[in-house]
Amino acid sequence: MLQYTVRELEEMTRVDLRDIAESYGIKFKSKEIKDNMISMIIKAQKEESTEASPVVENKSIKITSLNTTFHSKEDDGYDQPMITVSSGASSGNYPVVGKKVCEVASFFTEILNISPAAKAIVNGKEVSEEYILEKYDTLEFTVQAGRKG
DSSP states (O other): OOOOOHHHHHTSOHHHHHHHHHHTTOOOOTTOOHHHHHHHHHHHHHHHHHHHSOOOOOSSOOOOOOOOOOOOTTSTTTTSOOEEEEETTEEEEEOOTTOBHHHHHHHHTTTTTOOTTOEEEETTEEOOTTOBOOTTOEEEEEOOOOOOO
């Protein structure tokens, strides 16, 4: 089956996305948010490619997909800890507790436009790529803009 990138899917209409989703057996609500539609199609593509390729055991855990659902504190589904991840003007809350900074950076490079030269800052302090994120952490990727003088 044809594989699409996030960028290609973002340029498509909701009707096009529904057609592609149907080929993966995905059904959407009538007013489904376009970002959710894209996420579900990407997930289905990854699952299909994983099923087609042999599983290779690896000791390091890599984020291969991420599903996010936003809840208010009053919702029953609010029990999953979220971490704020930001790079420049882009940011979001994601369930990445227990992941290494390098794994998060790798996964969110395109989504948050993270520069390869960016430094990881957790709770206001620079950390290594091997730092494991904990509940209530805030992760920022920053790049020095320039030097004075």
